[in-house]
Amino acid sequence: MKALTYIEHGKFALQEKAKPQLVSARDALVRVTLGSICTSDLHIKHGSVPRAVPGITVGHEMVGVVEAVGADVKTVKPGDRVTVNVETFCGECFFCKKGFVNNCTDPHGGWALGCRIDGGQAEFVRVPYADQGLNKITDSVTDEQALFVGDILATGFWATRISEITEEDTVLIIGAGPTGICTLLCVMLKQPKRIIICEKDAARAEFVRKHYPDVLLCEPEECEAFVKEHSDHGGADVVLEVAGGRDTFQLAWKCARPNAIVTVVALYDEAQSLPLPDMYGKNLIFKTGGVDGCDCAEILHLIEEGKIDTTPLITHRFKLADIEEAYRIFENRLDGVIKIAITE
Ligand SMILES: [Zn+2]
């Protein structure tokens, strides 16, 4: 089968590989019917994910059809359409039981797929702990509607959940990239008083303006003053930092009102400083980290009910055979690209 492979620092290539096989009784084999490219794939390509293993098949955003299951798999069967979770988790350890599945203590727990074990920018993918890692897609939901459930939408949903948003809140989201938009969609479900998005890229800002006209938009340079002006208590009640830029962490806490929750979803290329003397007395609550992707069934239900729609994010479609060209467009942000769907 064809599989996009991490060759070495700076290089991915589409290679011919053997079709994966079931290894454990809890595995499933999934035929990938639709995949996507994530910024995290670019992080692997450019060496900022040291645990990524050269030779692995990359890709961790996908949906597909179950081809085969191990003897202990209970929740899915061959023929089921499924979303695949970016995270591998056992469902049984201390952290899994608490819902902190990103910290599953299994040796392959956390983000393994397309990083430490073969992923889904390929014709087939083996999914460990299939009862946890797969969720059934109902007939009324299309592959494109479900495509982002296991990764960026799970991230937006989790970030929103831990941010404790109320209907009185002014919520600031920094960054309107694909994960920022997914976060926005989930924040909208909480019906806060105001949502402000800070985005410096004109095309991304335009996307927000076009699809979500009720959202207030500002640029980084004016953000602090803009948020002060458009909030009730001198700053945002909740800040979600999804940009991961050079100065966006500083911007996040500066735009927060005293006692606000600042949720940091972004993955930074460099260490960030926490200038405690400057924020002393502001009494901020910081929440950080990688997604606990354990709400996929609920997310799929919201999609089915028409409450979340991520399909406008899909701006381009390419066949797996042409995925290298898709990467060129995604990586260089050409042609107004937001997300690319990779078809069979
Ligand atoms: Zn991702």
Ligand SMILES: [Zn+2]
């Ligand atoms: Zn676990």
